[in-house]
Amino acid sequence: MQRATHCVFRHGSVRAFYPLSAGNVPAAINRGNSSLLCRKYTVLPPPRDKEEKAMLDSMLRVDHAGEYGANRIYAGQMAVLGRTQSGPLIQNMWDQEKMHLQKFNEILGENRVRPTLLLPLWNVAGFLLGASTALLGKEGAMACTVAVEESISEHYNSQIRALMEADPERYTELLQLIKEFRDDELEHHDTGLEHDAESVPGYLLLKTVIQAGCKAAIYMSQRI
Amino acid sequence: MAALIRSLRAVRSLRGLGSVVSQTCPAPQYNGLRRGFHRAALLRLADDPKSDPTVPPPSHHEHYRAQESREGSSSSSSSSSSTGQASASDPGTQHEDPQLNTSYQDQSGEQAEDYETEEQLQTRILTAALEFVPQHGWTVDAIAAGAETVGLSAASAGMFDNGAGDLVLHFVGQCNVQLADILAEQHNKVQLGQAEKKKTAEFLRDAVETRLRMLIPYIDTWPQAMSVLLLPHNIPDSLKHLSTLVDDIWYYAGDRSTDLNWYTRRAALTGIYNTTELVMVQDSSPDFEDTWAFLDNRIQDVVNMANTAKQVQLTGEAVVQGLMGAAVTLKNISGVNQRR
Numbered sequence: 001m002q003r004a005t006h007c008v009f010r011h012g013s014v015r016a017f018y019p020l021s022a023g024n025v026p027a028a029i030n031r032g033n034s035s036l037l038c039r040k041y042t043v044l045p046p047p048r049d050k051e052e053k054a055m056l057d058s059m060l061r062v063d064h065a066g067e068y069g070a071n072r073i074y075a076g077q078m079a080v081l082g083r084t085q086s087g088p089l090i091q092n093m094w095d096q097e098k099m100h101l102q103k104f105n106e107i108l109g110e111n112r113v114r115p116t117l118l119l120p121l122w123n124v125a126g127f128l129l130g131a132s133t134a135l136l137g138k139e140g141a142m143a144c145t146v147a148v149e150e151s152i153s154e155h156y157n158s159q160i161r162a163l164m165e166a167d168p169e170r171y172t173e174l175l176q177l178i179k180e181f182r183d184d185e186l187e188h189h190d191t192g193l194e195h196d197a198e199s200v201p202g203y204l205l206l207k208t209v210i211q212a213g214c215k216a217a218i219y220m221s222q223r224i
Numbered sequence: 225m226a227a228l229i230r231s232l233r234a235v236r237s238l239r240g241l242g243s244v245v246s247q248t249c250p251a252p253q254y255n256g257l258r259r260g261f262h263r264a265a266l267l268r269l270a271d272d273p274k275s276d277p278t279v280p281p282p283s284h285h286e287h288y289r290a291q292e293s294r295e296g297s298s299s300s301s302s303s304s305s306s307t308g309q310a311s312a313s314d315p316g317t318q319h320e321d322p323q324l325n326t327s328y329q330d331q332s333g334e335q336a337e338d339y340e341t342e343e344q345l346q347t348r349i350l351t352a353a354l355e356f357v358p359q360h361g362w363t364v365d366a367i368a369a370g371a372e373t374v375g376l377s378a379a380s381a382g383m384f385d386n387g388a389g390d391l392v393l394h395f396v397g398q399c400n401v402q403l404a405d406i407l408a409e410q411h412n413k414v415q416l417g418q419a420e421k422k423k424t425a426e427f428l429r430d431a432v433e434t435r436l437r438m439l440i441p442y443i444d445t446w447p448q449a450m451s452v453l454l455l456p457h458n459i460p461d462s463l464k465h466l467s468t469l470v471d472d473i474w475y476y477a478g479d480r481s482t483d484l485n486w487y488t489r490r491a492a493l494t495g496i497y498n499t500t501e502l503v504m505v506q507d508s509s510p511d512f513e514d515t516w517a518f519l520d521n522r523i524q525d526v527v528n529m530a531n532t533a534k535q536v537q538l539t540g541e542a543v544v545q546g547l548m549g550a551a552v553t554l555k556n557i558s559g560v561n562q563r564r
Contacts, residue, residue: 064482109480112471119483 043173044111056174057113058222059159063178064104065116065221066152069126070097073148076130077141086138089195093145093188100181116221125217129210140206142197147207149189151214156182346383349374350394357442362388362449389458392449396465399438403469406434407476424477425527431473432497432519436504440512446505470494492529496522 044060047053074094081087108115116122133144156178163171163178200206353370360366364387368378384390413419422430439446453462470493479489499522504515 105482108482112475115482115486117484117487 042110043107043177045170056111059162060104060107060111060113061116062155062218062221063159063181064101064108064113065119065122066155066218067097067101067104068119069122069217070148070152071101072123072126073130073144076127076132077134077144078130079127080131080134081138081141084138086141086195089191090141093191096184096188100184103177117224118217118220122217122221125213129213133206133210136200139196139200142192142195143200143203143206144210146189146192146197147210148214149185149192150207151211151218153182153185153189155214155218156185342383346390347394349376349380349383350391351398353391354395354442357391357445361445362392362452364388367391386458388452389455389461392452393458393461393465395442395449396453396462399435400465400469400472402438403431403435404472407431407472411476425523427477428473428493428496429519429523431477432493432500432523433516435469435473435497436500436512436515436519439501439504443505450501450505466494466497470497492526496526 044056047056071094074090074097077090078087078094081090107113129144130141134141136143160175160178160182163175168175197203349367349371351370352373353367355373356366356369360369364381364384367384367387367390368381371380372378381387386393410419414421442449452458467490470490473493474489479486481489496519500515500519503518504512507515509515
């Protein structure tokens with residue numbers, strides 16, 4: 001009960017205390033004010049007991065790790081293909097991922113969610129994945145994007161399902177946020193397909209391997 | 225009250241012997257009896273606020289009584305104060321049965337007027353037991369003495385199957401909650417502009433000192449408490465308390481990091497807190513000055529380490545930039561960059 005009081009208190013008061021930096025949002029991506037990316041109030045309801053807090057913590061932890069990993073994957077792709085023709089395309093997608101990551105950083109900070117201990121691992125692994133698939137050429141990079149974005153969308157969908165089953169009204173804002181992000185990831189997925197992802201040799205093998213890796217990463221980040 | 229129950233029990237067991245053949249289905253009678261007693265206890269508590277302080281809370285007693293109750297059609301009338309209530313309570317109180325056992329979800333006591341859960345009772349006993357710790361140490365004896373203060377028999381210390389562990393963990397939890405409240409209040413004041421925001425090192429120092437000062441009344445027996453906390457079956461709980469404490473302190477110090485820093489900061493503060501606690505336990509200087517000096521030095525060490533780490537990182541980045549510059553210069557000089 002003390003914890004619940006604390007949480008309510010925190011949600012009310014932490015706003016002024018924590019200087020939310022809006023300076024990193026790139027001007028290229030301009031969203032309307034209705035997007036949750038621009039609104040700066042709390043997205044989560046104050047947890048009513050330990051089980052709910054644990055469930056929400058684990059969901060946010062893995063989402064944060066996912067966006068962090070996606071960020072690093074695009075960074076790896078840009079390191080190799082940054083100066084080619086597909087540079088601006090990848091840069092665009094990277095900027096959107098940066099915004100997602102920033103939003104999750106805010107949510108984690110406000111709600112005292114522990115980030116996953118495996119972040120350095122995802123840092124290196126993501127960059128290597130992005131760079132190595134980009135070395136296969138633009139199609140390789142697109143194939144990697146397709147595989148990863150498909151995994152992430154599936155993961156967001158299962159989270160949406162879980163929240164809807166639990167209590168859609170309580171989690172309306174969180175649901176809206178996850179749906180928005182899922183739609184962005186699906187857009188990236190479609191972009192990848194449009195830009196000849198399937199024409200890379202060994203597409204199915206590459207896609208299966210990458211998706212298996214993503215599933216393992218999601219499983220581990222939820223727990224560790 | 226206890227004597228009344230004992231006599232009623234005797235009467236009923238005699239009746240039970242006589243009416244074994246005429247037993248009806250046990251369940252409704254059993255329930256009716258429990259509900260009847262519950263109502264009686266509530267009415268008693270509601271009507272008689274200055275009642276005999278030895279009235280035990282209903283949950284404890286009901287358990288006792290429910291185990292004892294033997295069926296007989298006349299048994300429901302044996303509880304003198306519940307004669308009118310047993311029949312009246314049958315239709316309406318079905319919902320109270322599931323709440324008779326310990327409820328871990330609702331400790332707010334809103335279930336019924338003056339109805340106390342087992343956990344609330346345990347908390348009361350343990351809080352009372354803390355007074356007797358200087359005398360009995362962190363043992364079941366202190367809990368027994370506390371139980372007597374609250375109005376129960378010393379044997380109710382048997383309710384705590386972890387014994388001394390329960391007492392120490394309760395105390396630690398209580399101190400952590402107090403610290404969190406103090407920090408929240410300070411945070412509030414800073415936000416309202418009534419107080420200055422402290423620098424991180426000073427904030428950490430003050431928070432750890434506040435928390436350690438809560439140990440001062442029990443400092444003589446604290447080594448015993450620490451050894452209790454180190455028992456294998458207590459370790460998970462004590463680690464949880466410690467991690468909550470450290471997380472609270474860093475949160476109010478302003479840490480919102482979402483990377484590996486989250487872990488390194490908490491690990492550093494855990495180290496500082498544990499070592500300072502150990503120093504405090506064997507410190508004999510007036511008002512523990514040596515301990516606070518030690519704490520200052522440790523915090524200074526951590527701050528220096530953090531600064532050094534930042535310097536190393538900046539230097540590393542500068543070196544990398546320098547090397548890249550040199551590489552580009554070499555490429556230009558050797559003509560690799562030009563197209564002919």
